[in-house]
Amino acid sequence: MSDHEEPRWLSAEELAAWRRFMKLLQRLPGALDGQLQRDSRLSFIEYHVLAGLTDQPGRRMRMSELAVLANVELSRLSHLVSRLEKRGFVTREPDPANGRYMHAILTDAGHAYLAEAAPGHVAQVRKLFIDVLDPDELRTLHRSADKVIARIEEV
Amino acid sequence: MSDHEEPRWLSAEELAAWRRFMKLLQRLPGALDGQLQRDSRLSFIEYHVLAGLTDQPGRRMRMSELAVLANVELSRLSHLVSRLEKRGFVTREPDPANGRYMHAILTDAGHAYLAEAAPGHVAQVRKLFIDVLDPDELRTLHRSADKVIARIEEV
DNA sequence: CCCTTTCATTTGAAATTTCAAGCCAAAGAC
DNA sequence: GTCTTTGGCTTGAAATTTCAAATGAAAGGG
Numbered sequence: 001m002s003d004h005e006e007p008r009w010l011s012a013e014e015l016a017a018w019r020r021f022m023k024l025l026q027r028l029p030g031a032l033d034g035q036l037q038r039d040s041r042l043s044f045i046e047y048h049v050l051a052g053l054t055d056q057p058g059r060r061m062r063m064s065e066l067a068v069l070a071n072v073e074l075s076r077l078s079h080l081v082s083r084l085e086k087r088g089f090v091t092r093e094p095d096p097a098n099g100r101y102m103h104a105i106l107t108d109a110g111h112a113y114l115a116e117a118a119p120g121h122v123a124q125v126r127k128l129f130i131d132v133l134d135p136d137e138l139r140t141l142h143r144s145a146d147k148v149i150a151r152i153e154e155v
Numbered sequence: 156m157s158d159h160e161e162p163r164w165l166s167a168e169e170l171a172a173w174r175r176f177m178k179l180l181q182r183l184p185g186a187l188d189g190q191l192q193r194d195s196r197l198s199f200i201e202y203h204v205l206a207g208l209t210d211q212p213g214r215r216m217r218m219s220e221l222a223v224l225a226n227v228e229l230s231r232l233s234h235l236v237s238r239l240e241k242r243g244f245v246t247r248e249p250d251p252a253n254g255r256y257m258h259a260i261l262t263d264a265g266h267a268y269l270a271e272a273a274p275g276h277v278a279q280v281r282k283l284f285i286d287v288l289d290p291d292e293l294r295t296l297h298r299s300a301d302k303v304i305a306r307i308e309e310v
Numbered sequence: 311c312c313c314t315t316t317c318a319t320t321t322g323a324a325a326t327t328t329c330a331a332g333c334c335a336a337a338g339a340c
Numbered sequence: 341g342t343c344t345t346t347g348g349c350t351t352g353a354a355a356t357t358t359c360a361a362a363t364g365a366a367a368g369g370g
Contacts (some may be wrong), residue, residue, distance in 0.1 A: 002346055009277060014285050017297035021284075024300040026226040029180055031307045063349065076327060084327090100335045100348055107305040111318090122164060129176075130169050132302045140295040142172035144180040147287045152186045200354095219318060229356060235319055238356090255318055255365040 028128065035124040040117035045070055046080060047121060050089060050114045053106035060105040062095065089113055183283065190279040195272035201227055201235060202276060205244060205269045208261040215260040217250065244268055 010018060034046045042050070052069045053059050061069070067077045081104050084090040095101035106114075115139030133141065165173060186197045207224045210213050216224070218249070222232045236259050237244040244265030250256035261269075290297065 008281065010280070010285065013290075013297075014293065017293045017300075018280060020238060020297050020300040020304070024303055025180060025184060027304055027307050064347095071178060072347065073328080075329080075351090079327075082350090094335090098336075102349060125173060128306050129173065129302070129303055130165060132306045134170075134301055137295055137299045137302075138169065138172045140292055141299055142168075142175050142235045144292045144296055145172075145175040145289055147292075148284055149175070149179055150231065151181055151283050152182050154308065217318085218320095228319090228358080229319065230359080234357075237320090249365095253366075258318060 031128055032121070032124060036117065036121055039120045040113070042117060045085060047114075047117065049077070049084065049104075050106060051082065053090070053104060053116075054111060054114060056126060058105070059111065060093075060103045063102045063104055066104055084110070115140055161284070186283055187262055187279060188274070191272065191276055194275045195268070197272055200227060202269075204232070204235065204239065204259075204273060205261060205265055206273075208259060209266060209269060213260070214266065215248075215258045217255045221259055225289060239265070 006125060029044060035040045036047055042118055045102065049066060049070050052066060061134075063077060063081070064074060066081075067074045071082070081090055081092065085092060089107060091105045091107055093103050093105055098145055130138070184199060191197045191199060191202055193256055195202075203225050204221060207221055208216055218232060218236070219229060221236075222229045225232065227235070236245055236247065240247060244262055246260045248258050249259055250258055285293070
């Protein structure tokens with residue numbers, strides 16, 4: 001049973017802003033995914049898994065850390081890495097120091113593939129997001145995102 | 156083959172803002188979905204399909220219009236409506252005026268179920284989004300969303 | 311009218327994601 | 341040491357989404 005507290009509705013402006021933002025939430029990922037898929041046959045998340053690995057020393061990272069970085073559940077990451085492995089972009093290897101951790105490692109092929117994909121993706125991010133906002137708006141957006149994420153992460 | 160134009164990278168602030176916003180893009184839908192799923196066994200999109208129908212005269216709408224409203228592809232909507240139909244929340248009926256349009260119609264049960272689900276969802280939207288932002292930030296967000304969506308929708 | 315074309319939607323299969331075990335290495339308990 | 345317990349990851353099955361036809365009604369053409 002849901003407890004019926006005060007159903008405090010949204011004001012007209014709040015509702016309008018929320019609706020608009022919701023639309024953005026649904027459209028922007030699709031638009032970014034579309035470009036990556038078309039030009040590099042990568043999903044947004046696959047891209048960020050590869051990108052996450054490139055930045056690490058040894059281009060390797062523990063699965064669970066990678067999951068946090070890419071904002072996905074471990075199970076999903078595991079399946080996804082299996083697919084990237086099949087394509088030759090990533091390898092798996094148990095952590096030599098502690099056998100119950102597993103490392104995902106970016107291969108040379110994976111690194112090269114990412115390097116091919118990156119410029120197009122960055123161009124798309126610029127085109128759809130960065131370049132349409134002025135610096136002030138971008139700062140506000142940054143701050144707002146901080147606040148909302150902080151609230152979400154409050155236990 | 157991808158044409159290697161100038162790979163104009165992002166500045167430090169641009170990158171930081173983008174990263175943060177990206178995280179929001181992945182976290183907020185999940186947090187909203189979570190509440191709806193837990194309390195009402197509805198996905199975010201299912202909720203908005205039902206909500207979209209409630210606002211229509213006769214609580215009915217053409218599938219293709221509903222798809223635009225809910226920001227989903229027609230095929231996905233069709234499967235999704237089939238599931239809602241199985242649950243008794245929606246019915247389908249060809250448009251009496253033009254047999255190749257199909258109407259999705261909210262049933263009384265669907266309407267009642269939505270009414271049960273709405274307060275909790277709105278509370279969550281308030282809690283995670285509206286109430287953490289001040290009016291100025293909300294306005295800026297609204298405007299920014301407008302701009303980005305406009306850019307995405309430019310052919 | 312019949313024949314093609316177009317449009318709105320559905321359908322089934324393939325790919326992906328979610329969910330609920332399952333597995334195995336390390337850490338503790340005795 | 342052996343025996344549980346815990347933690348990190350994988351796995352297979354179920355649910356959902358995506359993709360590529362397929363269907364069926366209306367519109368156009370001759």
